[in-house]
Amino acid sequence: xxxxxxVLSAAILLLLAACGSEDTTNSSTVDxxxxxxxxxxLVMKSLANEFFxxxxxxxxxxxxxxxxxxxxxxxxxRNESDLAQQVSLVDQMISSGVQAIVIAPAxxxxxxxxxxxxxxxxxxxxxxxxxxxxxVLAEYELRIPFIGPSNREGxxxxxxxxxxxLDSGSEVAILEGxxxxxxxxxxxxxxxxxxxxxxxxxxxxxxxxxDQTKAAQLTSAILSQFPELDVILAANDNMAxxxxxxxxxxxxxxxxxxxxxxxxxxxxxxxxSGAVVATVDQFGDQLAIFGIEYALExxxxxxxxxxxETPLELITAASLQAN
Amino acid sequence: MLRKLNLVFEELFIFxxxxxxxxxxxxMAENFFTAGTLTAILTQLxxxxxxxxxxxxxxISGGIDLSVGSVVALSxxxxxxxxxxxxxxxIIAAAxxxxxxxxxxxxxxxxxxxxxxxxxxxxxxMLEAGRGLAYMVTDSQTVYIGASIQSLSLPISGIGLxxxxxxxxxxxxxxxxxxxxxxxxxYLIAIGTNExxxxxxxxxxxxxxxxxxxxxxxxxGLGGLMNAAYLGASDxxxxxxxxxxxxxxxxxxxxxxxxxxxxxxxxxxxxLIISVLQxxxxxxxxxxxxxxxxxxxxxxxxxxxxxxxxx
Numbered sequence: 001x002x003x004x005x006x007v008l009s010a011a012i013l014l015l016l017a018a019c020g021s022e023d024t025t026n027s028s029t030v031d032x033x034x035x036x037x038x039x040x041x042l043v044m045k046s047l048a049n050e051f052f053x054x055x056x057x058x059x060x061x062x063x064x065x066x067x068x069x070x071x072x073x074x075x076x077x078r079n080e081s082d083l084a085q086q087v088s089l090v091d092q093m094i095s096s097g098v099q100a101i102v103i104a105p106a107x108x109x110x111x112x113x114x115x116x117x118x119x120x121x122x123x124x125x126x127x128x129x130x131x132x133x134x135x136v137l138a139e140y141e142l143r144i145p146f147i148g149p150s151n152r153e154g155x156x157x158x159x160x161x162x163x164x165x166l167d168s169g170s171e172v173a174i175l176e177g178x179x180x181x182x183x184x185x186x187x188x189x190x191x192x193x194x195x196x197x198x199x200x201x202x203x204x205x206x207x208x209x210x211d212q213t214k215a216a217q218l219t220s221a222i223l224s225q226f227p228e229l230d231v232i233l234a235a236n237d238n239m240a241x242x243x244x245x246x247x248x249x250x251x252x253x254x255x256x257x258x259x260x261x262x263x264x265x266x267x268x269x270x271x272x273s274g275a276v277v278a279t280v281d282q283f284g285d286q287l288a289i290f291g292i293e294y295a296l297e298x299x300x301x302x303x304x305x306x307x308x309e310t311p312l313e314l315i316t317a318a319s320l321q322a323n
Numbered sequence: 324m325l326r327k328l329n330l331v332f333e334e335l336f337i338f339x340x341x342x343x344x345x346x347x348x349x350x351m352a353e354n355f356f357t358a359g360t361l362t363a364i365l366t367q368l369x370x371x372x373x374x375x376x377x378x379x380x381x382x383i384s385g386g387i388d389l390s391v392g393s394v395v396a397l398s399x400x401x402x403x404x405x406x407x408x409x410x411x412x413x414i415i416a417a418a419x420x421x422x423x424x425x426x427x428x429x430x431x432x433x434x435x436x437x438x439x440x441x442x443x444x445x446x447x448x449m450l451e452a453g454r455g456l457a458y459m460v461t462d463s464q465t466v467y468i469g470a471s472i473q474s475l476s477l478p479i480s481g482i483g484l485x486x487x488x489x490x491x492x493x494x495x496x497x498x499x500x501x502x503x504x505x506x507x508x509x510y511l512i513a514i515g516t517n518e519x520x521x522x523x524x525x526x527x528x529x530x531x532x533x534x535x536x537x538x539x540x541x542x543x544g545l546g547g548l549m550n551a552a553y554l555g556a557s558d559x560x561x562x563x564x565x566x567x568x569x570x571x572x573x574x575x576x577x578x579x580x581x582x583x584x585x586x587x588x589x590x591x592x593x594x595l596i597i598s599v600l601q602x603x604x605x606x607x608x609x610x611x612x613x614x615x616x617x618x619x620x621x622x623x624x625x626x627x628x629x630x631x632x633x634x
Contacts, residue, residue, distance in 0.1 A: 048454075048559075050464045179611050207611040212465065212558040213550060220363030221605030225354050238465060238558065245555045249366055249476055250359065266467035266556055 038099040038299045039071045040292055043089050045104050045129070047076030050264060051284050052104070055129075058285035059292060070296055073098065083110045090114040094121050100295035102288060104129035108182045109136045116140045124298045128291040130182050145305045147291045149282040151183050154312045155190025155261060158280045159233055161314055162259040163198040170230040171203045173222050175243060177210040177235045184210075187235040187261055195233075203229065208239040215242030223250050231257045237267040237279055244275045263315050271317050281313045334589045337576055340625050341596050348603030355606060362483070366476055368598045369487035370395065370549040371568060372591060376498045377539030378569040379590040383502070384535045385515040385582030386435065386442040390427060391543040392565035393453030396558070398424045398547025400457045403466030403557025413471055420551075421544035427453055428540015432533030442536070450566070457559045466557040475552035487549045494542070499587040511535060515582030572597055575625040596625060 044052050063072040077085045086106045105111040127146045177184035208215035234240035240260030247256045263281035270276040348355045374391045381388045398420035405416035435442040475487045502508035513521045576589030604614045
């Protein structure tokens, strides 16, 4: 009986360990096989996040449709701030001999040395999602093109729309993401641009850590402090959802205009009901594809490396109805 | 009689800490003493309260449950999907979520007591697995549920308190009663104080150690329902790190991490301290780094106060 228990416990521990290690690399090869096609590695952030899951799914679908063109390796890290793991992923990709790496860096500075090693090994590196810091790139004398939308312009776009019909004395609150993240800084700056242009005032700027519950709690506190608040600009849709639920629970006597960013599915009912006025779609499922296509172009023709901006679209009740 | 007096005194001390904190924010933030602030705080704390009740019981028994945050997310995900995709009635969806939490707790409990695996590691495994399952169930997407579930978080007209809050308050009373006035509670304290001695004196410890983790799982499942009700949506990333807030609340309230000592009422005051702190700091609008430093200091000070008292 005791041996039985010991064996079982050992098996469970092994299983746990196996899950742990599998989780940490989160790797899947789509279509192995012949060596004539270029091999492209897609190195993502957390594959537990809807945004990156869509991005990876988009890339895999694209590869399936173009399987004669290239091979794809998709890797993600366990949590978005696990830099060390992403650095080791890049090194693994270098040693596995891929022709191109398309990366959504977990950090805009810390990944540069690893990517410099990749470039030195003759690999084409394309930056998507989170832009690498230009100064650090310059330090390593690297040219890594960034393919992606301008988060700042996206935030300005949705901010302008949310503020357009409001009184110039309106009070605005901004919910930013993790304060050190590049995307968060860009979106916050875009919101601030829109508020400044509308001649309004940001009464409070706080970090909801991209998190729905945290944003809801912050919003209720902000509403107690600023009962006359008119606008909440949230740096992602999860925080907009949280803000909307807190506004709903607060049962105010005036309307609070809420805007988000990312266009996740769960925000649609709120946009239709008017609880949230707008969000921005940066075509997340296409972002990796843009990067891959560009990488293939460079591998095939040695195109000159240049940044490329990808499209943004404002999503409102009207545009949801049109679809 | 003496012991009872002592208990009241213990909680009184931490209650004074809470009052000091409230007074501090009352002076610092101009709109802190408003009905809005009170409602905001009471609306947001039920999930943390019920999870903390479970955590406190587990800590008293000498264990720990690191999986509660993930189980909250799993339960919320099950509820969201059952209600929106399978279109089950809300009450059944809610029951499924709570049962999912109970199952996670049962696995923790059986592995921890009958298989003698360290509870710390088993629940750490469940923290991982539960979060993974939450992502699987929801396909890593936030599930919008809507107004029907939010009514649990809305104040009942006339009382001004939400059903979620009333349930969590009722559970605080019930758990405090169970801990101090029932055989189950006495045995938990005995096992937590010295498991070997409890065994020698004839207590079969395994069922109690299993049950306490099942209760913690069920309460985390209920926490998932409350979180989904608060948000009107199921967020697979919900309650990241909630286990640490629950442990902090329990310890602030006088529960020993070594087992054998603790109070549910104290833990509830711990939850109030954490919620008041969160709300007050947001109202002051201090920056994120400052918020974190202050939160950390308050937790440490509260425990320091508790130790100073117990000398």
